[in-house]
Every structure is written in C-alpha cells, then in structure tokens.
Amino acid sequence: MPILELRKMYKRYGGAHALAGVDFALQRAEVHALLGGNGAGKSTLIKILAGVERADSGTIEIHGKLLPARHRPFDVFQAGVRFVHQDLALFDELSIADNVALETGYMRRHCLIDFRGTEEFVQRKLARMDSKLAPQTRVGSLSQAEKVIVAIARVLDDDAHIIVLDEVTASLPSPEATRLRGALQAAQQRGVSFIYVTHRIEEIFGLCDQVTVLGNGRRIATDRVEAIDRDIIISWIVGHDKNVSAVKSVEAVQGPERLVVQGASGGALRVPVSFSVRPGEIVGLTGLIGSGYHELSMWLAGLSAPVTGSLSVDGAPVRFASRADFENAGCQVVIGDRAAAAFADLTVRENLFPNRVLRNSNVILPTLAYERKTASALLSRHNVRPLGCADLPLRTLSGGNQQKLLFLRALERRPRLLVLVDPTAGVDVGGRQELYQMLRAQAANGVAVILASSDFDEVAAEAHRALVLGAGRLQASLSGAELTAGRLMVEAHRPERAQKGHGL
Amino acid sequence: MSAEPEAKVVLTRPIVPWGRLAAHYGLVLVFIIVVLGFSLARPESYPTLVNLQTIASTSAVLAILALAAVPPLVTGQFDLSIGFQLALAQSIGAALIIHAGLSPAAATIVVLTVGLAIGAINGALVAYAGLNAFITTLATGILLQGASQLVTNGEAIYGRMPDWWLAIGRADVVNIPLPLVYVTVLAAALWLALEYTTWGRQSLAVGANPRAAILVGLPVKSRILQSFIATGFLSAVAGLLSVCILGSANPNVGVSYMLPAFAAVFLGATSITPGRFNAWGTVIAVYTLAAGIAGLQQFGAPFFIEQFFNGAALLLAIALAKWAGRHSAQLS
Numbered sequence: 001m002p003i004l005e006l007r008k009m010y011k012r013y014g015g016a017h018a019l020a021g022v023d024f025a026l027q028r029a030e031v032h033a034l035l036g037g038n039g040a041g042k043s044t045l046i047k048i049l050a051g052v053e054r055a056d057s058g059t060i061e062i063h064g065k066l067l068p069a070r071h072r073p074f075d076v077f078q079a080g081v082r083f084v085h086q087d088l089a090l091f092d093e094l095s096i097a098d099n100v101a102l103e104t105g106y107m108r109r110h111c112l113i114d115f116r117g118t119e120e121f122v123q124r125k126l127a128r129m130d131s132k133l134a135p136q137t138r139v140g141s142l143s144q145a146e147k148v149i150v151a152i153a154r155v156l157d158d159d160a161h162i163i164v165l166d167e168v169t170a171s172l173p174s175p176e177a178t179r180l181r182g183a184l185q186a187a188q189q190r191g192v193s194f195i196y197v198t199h200r201i202e203e204i205f206g207l208c209d210q211v212t213v214l215g216n217g218r219r220i221a222t223d224r225v226e227a228i229d230r231d232i233i234i235s236w237i238v239g240h241d242k243n244v245s246a247v248k249s250v251e252a253v254q255g256p257e258r259l260v261v262q263g264a265s266g267g268a269l270r271v272p273v274s275f276s277v278r279p280g281e282i283v284g285l286t287g288l289i290g291s292g293y294h295e296l297s298m299w300l301a302g303l304s305a306p307v308t309g310s311l312s313v314d315g316a317p318v319r320f321a322s323r324a325d326f327e328n329a330g331c332q333v334v335i336g337d338r339a340a341a342a343f344a345d346l347t348v349r350e351n352l353f354p355n356r357v358l359r360n361s362n363v364i365l366p367t368l369a370y371e372r373k374t375a376s377a378l379l380s381r382h383n384v385r386p387l388g389c390a391d392l393p394l395r396t397l398s399g400g401n402q403q404k405l406l407f408l409r410a411l412e413r414r415p416r417l418l419v420l421v422d423p424t425a426g427v428d429v430g431g432r433q434e435l436y437q438m439l440r441a442q443a444a445n446g447v448a449v450i451l452a453s454s455d456f457d458e459v460a461a462e463a464h465r466a467l468v469l470g471a472g473r474l475q476a477s478l479s480g481a482e483l484t485a486g487r488l489m490v491e492a493h494r495p496e497r498a499q500k501g502h503g504l
Numbered sequence: 505m506s507a508e509p510e511a512k513v514v515l516t517r518p519i520v521p522w523g524r525l526a527a528h529y530g531l532v533l534v535f536i537i538v539v540l541g542f543s544l545a546r547p548e549s550y551p552t553l554v555n556l557q558t559i560a561s562t563s564a565v566l567a568i569l570a571l572a573a574v575p576p577l578v579t580g581q582f583d584l585s586i587g588f589q590l591a592l593a594q595s596i597g598a599a600l601i602i603h604a605g606l607s608p609a610a611a612t613i614v615v616l617t618v619g620l621a622i623g624a625i626n627g628a629l630v631a632y633a634g635l636n637a638f639i640t641t642l643a644t645g646i647l648l649q650g651a652s653q654l655v656t657n658g659e660a661i662y663g664r665m666p667d668w669w670l671a672i673g674r675a676d677v678v679n680i681p682l683p684l685v686y687v688t689v690l691a692a693a694l695w696l697a698l699e700y701t702t703w704g705r706q707s708l709a710v711g712a713n714p715r716a717a718i719l720v721g722l723p724v725k726s727r728i729l730q731s732f733i734a735t736g737f738l739s740a741v742a743g744l745l746s747v748c749i750l751g752s753a754n755p756n757v758g759v760s761y762m763l764p765a766f767a768a769v770f771l772g773a774t775s776i777t778p779g780r781f782n783a784w785g786t787v788i789a790v791y792t793l794a795a796g797i798a799g800l801q802q803f804g805a806p807f808f809i810e811q812f813f814n815g816a817a818l819l820l821a822i823a824l825a826k827w828a829g830r831h832s833a834q835l836s
Binding site for chain 2: 301303323324326327333335339340341342343344345346350353354355356357366367368393409
C-alpha cells in the first residue's frame, strides 16, 4: 500500500489545464522521480501537495488518511511530509550546525546556547544520512551534493516520512550524484521516501527507483527505473505531437549576415562556437542548464564577455560586455528576468523611455504632454493592460504586461538586432502569443532575432533555425522539418561523446 | 477603494480621486493646517509678517541643504557629508571675506569651486572606485569638518562684511525675503532637471535599478558622479547663503544641519510624487517642520522641542507612507 497517493488531481489556470487528472503513488522507502519539461505540471502538483495551491478536484491520502480538501501547509507537515526547494535556503557564511539549528532550534543550557550539544545533535542528524560531515564546517565550502545533504538533514526529524526534493540538483556533476545516492539510501533504510522532482533525465539513473513522467498536465507513464533507459523516457516526454515542425515563412530572411559570432568560448562552453544571423531570421538558442547556453546568451546580450571569440554586426566589430557598443550597433535586449531588466518603481511611461525624455521640439515650455501622448498611443496599440496605465508604477502590472512593456521598450528604439533571453519567463499562455506576434512582426520587417530560451516548444515554434548547446559544445543546428521540440530535446540530452552510456 | 474586488482600479476611478490627492498633497494640507492652526491659536503673534518672514528666511539655508541631499538619493546613493560641506563653505567664505579681505564675489567663486571639487571627489570615489557611498561620505565628512576647523582655527568668525553682501541674505522684495526666492528658484530648477530632462530621467533609472540601467545602456557611473557634484554645488550655495544671513561662520555646524535636512528629504519623499525623492516635497517638508516648531516655541516650548518635533514627524510620515503603500498594493 502506498504511503502517499494523489488521485485524479485537476487544476486550471484561466483556460489552461495545468493538471488534467494526474494520479501519483509513492511507496514506502522508495526514491520516486517526477520528470517532465516546462509546463508539464510537476511544480503545480508539488505546490498542491504542499498546500500552497489548491486543486480544483482530487484527493490526497497520506498513510491511508485523507487530507482535508483545503489543506494547509501545516496539515502536510503534521502528516510527515517535508520539502527541500531548489535554492536550498542555506546560509553560506554559517556552519552546518548553525544552518540546521536556525531551523530546528539550538540546544540550551542555563538559558544560553549549548554549542557542543547543538553540534552533537546536528551530527546525529547527519548520521541518519550516513554523512560524516563535521557540523562546524562552513556551508559555503561544501559541494552542491553536500549542501543538498545538509538541507535534507535539516528537515529530517523523527516524524518525517516523505521528503520532496524540488529540482535541488540543477547542476550536479556525476561523482557528486553518487555521494547523494548514498545519503538517500541511508535515509531510505530508515523508511523514508523521496519524491525527486527534476527535468534532467540523466539524473534519475542510479539515483531513483521509480519514475513518473508528466506531460501537458497528464501522467504519461510510471515505471521502474531499472526496466527502462533514456531513449524510452525521451519518447514518453516527446510523445508524437512534439515531432511536428511548425510552418514558418522564411521569405523575410534576406541580405548579408547581420550578426557574425566567431570562436566564442568560455565558462561551460569549452568548444568554440561560430554562427551568424541574417536580417529577418529568428535563430533559436537552447540547451539544458549548465550546457553553456546561458553564458552564450549573456555574451550576445552584451552583459558579459567570453574568454575567446569575436563579434561583428553588419561587418563592424562590436566589443563584448560593452552595452554602449551594442547600443550603437543597434542591438536591443529583452530578458525575462524582470528583476534585472525592469524599473519596477518607475512609471510605465518612464520604463518605455528610460534613456531620454521625449520632447516635441516646437514646444519650449517643459511639459511631458508629448511623451504621455506617445506612450499612451503605443500602450493602447499593443493592448497593454490596464488601460490608461502610462503613469502607474510598472510593478502594478501583471507579469505578461510588464514583459510586453520591456518588448516595447526595445522595439521603440528601432533595433537592427534583437536578442531575447528567456523572454516569456513567467508569462501566461495568452500573453506569450501576443509577444510571439510582436517578435514575428519584427523579423518580417528585417530585424535579425536571437531567441535564447530553455523552452524547447517555444524555440521549435518560433525559430527558423535552432542551435542546441550541450556538453560544452554546439551539438546541433536544426531547421525546417528537423526543427521540432522532440528533436531539440534529444539533441540537448545527447550525452557527452556517448562513451559513458547513461552518463552517471 | 479597498473594497474593489477586481484589479481594474483605473476603470472604476472616482470622479474626484480623494485617495490619490491625499497621497500626493497630504503634506501640503498638513502645512496649511499647521499655519492656520497656530494662526487661530496665536492671532496676535503667529500670522504676522515679521514672524512669517523669519520662518521663511531662517529655514532657507536648511531647505537648500535638503535639496542638496536629493540628487545622490535619486541615483540610489547617499551623501552623508552635506552638513560638513555646508560648514566648510561657510568657514571658507567668512574667512576669505573677513580675514583675507577678499571681495565677496571672489570668495563666492572660490567657495563654489571647492564645493564642486568636493562633490567630484565624493562622486568619483563612489562611482568609479566603487566604494560604499555611506561610509565614503562619512569619512570625507569627517575630513571636511577637520578642514573647517583648520580654516577657522576652530573658532567662530565674526567681523565686518560689505552691506550689499549682507543684503543678499537679509533684504526682501515686496515683503518676500530673498532667501525664500532662492529656495524657490533652486527647487524649481532641481524639479525641472529631474522630471523634465534626459539627465533626470537617466538618473532616476540608475537609482531605480542599476542592473536594468546597464541593460538599456545608460551611463550609470557618470550619472552617479554628477549627482554628487550637484550636491557639492548646492551645499556650497547653502553655506554661502548662511554667511550672508548670519554675517559670521561657525566650523562646527555640520551635524546640526545634516539631521534635519535628511529628515526633510525623507519626509518630502512621501509627498508630491510619493515614494520618490523630489524637490518640492523636500521644500514643503522643511517649511512644515519650521512652521510647526515656530508655533510650538510661541507657546513657550523649550528649545529641544525642535528635535522631538522633527523626529516624531518623520516617524509618523514613513509609517503613514508604509500604510498607504500597503493599502494601494492591495488594489492591484
């Protein structure tokens, strides 16, 4: 009998099904991988289990006991479920003992902190995971796997039976995964079960016993990890609908190359990459976390510089990491990380024109009337909500509308080259379609576009050509009928020079 | 408005936006209430021309110094040395005129040059050397106080100054004291520069989000440098005006000017353009505090009432602003 069972979970956001009847069962003392791409429903399912989101319908049973329909995080805690989230919430500057004790409480002696007692207490906790780390060690000096172990030890009290690890190993190299494996096994022997949420297929081999694959809000398959391999999982995730390539008009692609990148390497990207983009062309850039795709997109955004390589726009050299050079060359950037891109406390109008005040040169008196009029016209033409928001602080807009504004900010400066880095992060489905339309219109007008995105569906649907990075090199360049989300996924997951089998 | 179930704030806007008016012009209202209240309570001594002129001119130096604090705050920095910059300007100005017998015009040029140079040094240390603004200007502020004591030998400076020079600080046009005119002109200039020019827009953006400012290609470092230079200039002007008004100099006035100036700036940021450091809000804050203190003193309040009044007003204002912010956050 499973110790955790979710039955027929449904959840809608607006018109879209995030979960469409998902079943999930966790057995005692197993490590169960929950796998799926962006928007598959993994995080919605976990949020519902945690009690931070409510399901539209469905039941959750823990130890055969039904959770109340509108359960709170505390109900789940009492039932023995613990969560370790992606950022681990550890303080690098503090010791392991302090990190654990800040959560669980310090040992006391005569009202004062008993440091030795606390350290012994933390050591016992670590021993449950078969870890011999010294409690005095500073967390900042630990490896990623060791940090995960500390984060698990922190929540692993006597009542904890189920631990959810939510994308905790975003960049875990293989030898470290082995160490984590030992720690999980030690806890397993004490009867603890794990749900291991990840989007990285390679990770689950050797780490997990069971795997459930989600896609489009449905459960696609559940199987024993021993019984399957990487290709089977990819075929589950890809399904058949992801192998259809989108039809795109490429007549717009014209003229000589606008952007030429030669021999760029650095960071995770060990093998130099060269490519070019022509006016009217949308070139996708994608890969898994740690593949070097993020570094490359930052270089192209003018925010950092590679170790080697050169860049030119319309034949003229442009220095890396010089936003001024990029501006002069007509390169505009839209990044999805709004904390780094938007002026949240300034008004929508000021966000549109952060570099200058728009003036009608015939008017001598200082007035913002012309700028207001221009901004309002632009906002209503592109349907930015709420209506008449030009003088509201940007932060009062929804994520999708904020992102649309950042698009408009870039387009308003008439770019020749548009670099988009995860431009639809945190934007709902409807908002995405509007952004894609703006993007296509720009390309049709002869703007060269780079679409750097970790969303394979997005790249497959919007790009004329896609570059896939993986294992520190350019893995593939796909276009036409080859450019499908499924093929992008296969290329992105292609293991390092194939000699290691599953890669772990 | 908080009862609105939907986020469509703008669509259901009332005909008279009382909430918006209160948020933007609340401080103006408080100013009017303070002046009217004391006028009704003390009709024989408070609403007199002499009293109002005194309030207007004695607070002018503070108002200009408060304006001096604004530009670095706009670019996301902090200049703790404004009070000491004022003290040095005062000391150098008075020493050159009284001890060295220099003409006030020449002294003005020297003082303004020194002010700009101090601003440039502060700005370069923060923007280009990347030092923490708070600590840097604390350090330069202490150095400046030492410099003031060096110039004056640690003592107050008294002596004869030309009448035309003193008139700059003491005369009035149609009963309006000249210092109030200077405050108005400088506040208007700073307001125009920040709200209506490209320089101001870029400075605001740099302060609002430096990472995004870099992303859109703004000259972040040079805007920060320039904000400190503006502070140096305005502090020197405040120091010179204080020499005209007082006819003397005291090297140790730095701290006593600095605290009320910052109180006024932060109080002013809750008004006119709430949440944003601004020139008019700052000036209104200075005069609201001054009008209140003057009134209380007419009721025989002791001298230290000033500190209690300034501190309490600032706490109350930021608490109200926080509450109003939370209130409006619920709407969206």
